[in-house]
Amino acid sequence: MSGPVVVGVDGSASSLAAVEVAAEEARSRSAALRVVHAFLWPAMHVPPGASPLGPADSGLRAAVERLMSEAVERAGAVAPDVEVSQAVVTGEPLTVLEAQSRSAELVVVGSRGRGGFVGLLAGSTAVHLAAHGRCPVLVVRERAVPDGPIVVGVDGSAAGAKAIGFAFAEAALRGADLVALHAWTNWNALLPAPQDGRTPYAHEPGTPATGEERLLSEALAGHRKRYPGVEVRHEIVHGGTREALIEASRTARLLVVGARGRGGFLGLVLGSVSQAMLHHAHCPVAVVRGGDGNA
Known part of the structure; x- marks a missing residue:
């Protein structure tokens, strides 16, 4: 049996869109869907209950219950047939969501948050999860184009x-076309290794990259x-990878990239x-780790 889809919520508009x-x-x-909130304040020894001088429902715990209720209701309105559970976990959001990713099929977060998930756009939570989570991480940025293709960056690594x-799995699940995009320049396209054992990294200026279609x-x-059953379109771009993927994301329902790849494409650590x-895609972005990540 596959794991649940986990979504991190903090009550912000971005996290509700992620739900x-x-x-x-x-x-x-x-x-199944698991709605998770990282409740940081008890770990900082802040009383979660209401103040004796305030209304009974004014405490941090009551506020968390309200935001969880809203998130669960939002999920039910979108997918009433999905089994939804909720978990309020005491701890720091990065640690909580990374732990959740170990048993999840997918973790979904918003691109901007408040409180527990603040800093997603700048990369604190989203980048950390994408680099270290144990399953694919989907970051919900701008709304997807409903009938657009799924775009995947391919570097051959x-x-x-x-x-x-x-x-491919997402395209099959959604009944969407798939655009496989490979971008290259004279300085990031690989050539066959020469006889002396050295591995050249770039084409000579002006040399046609005849191997790029084969690589794809x-x-x-x-x-x-x-x-x-998935319709696939090859797209080979002679130019910068970032620019090509960002442009392709304008008409996509989802952009998929690896967490790391070879030299000029995905770079080191996260890439x-x-x-x-x-930071800049115009649609939701899924980052999928190689190596020991799930799925």
């Missing part, structure tokens, strides 16, 4: 293979066999391209 997306994801996956698999086709081959997408 709606998470409910849709849970419904499409036939999965082994680490990026899970992102491609996730994108080989990266997609196994996934196309697994998901024969310069992945971070740029979390």
Whole structure:
């Protein structure tokens, strides 16, 4: 049995938008939805109850109950057939959501928050989860184009293979077309290794990148066999990866990138391209780790 879809909430408009997306994801996956709030104040020894001098429902605990109730109601309105549970976990949001990701199929967060999830756009929570979460992380930025394709960045690296698999699975679940986008320049396209064993990193200026289509086709081959019903369009761009993906996100319902990849595409740790997408993409962004991440 697959794990639940987990959504982090803090009562902000952004987190409530994330709840709606998470409910849709849970419904499409036939999965349960878990609504999670990281309750930081008790860990800081702030009394969660109401003040003796104020109304009975004025305490932090009452406020959390209200925001959780609103989130659960929002999820039910979007996907009434999805099983919804809720959890208020004492702790710091990064730690709470990372722990939740260990048993989840997907973690969904908003791009901006308040209180517990503040700083998502700047990267504190979203970037941390994308780099260290144990399942794919979906960051809800601007609203998706409902009938747009799913766009996946392809760089041909082994680490990026899970992102491609996730994108194919999402396209199949949503009945969406898939755009496989590979961007290259004269300085980030790989050439076959020469006889002396050195590995060149860039094409000579002016040399046609004849291997780029082959790289893209080989990266997609196994996934196309697994998901024969998904319509796939190759898009090869001679130019910067960040610019190409951001432009493609304008008409997409979802953008999928790997957490890290080879040199010029996804960079190190989380990756310069992945971070740029979390900041600037025009649609929700899913970051999928290679290695020990789930799904």
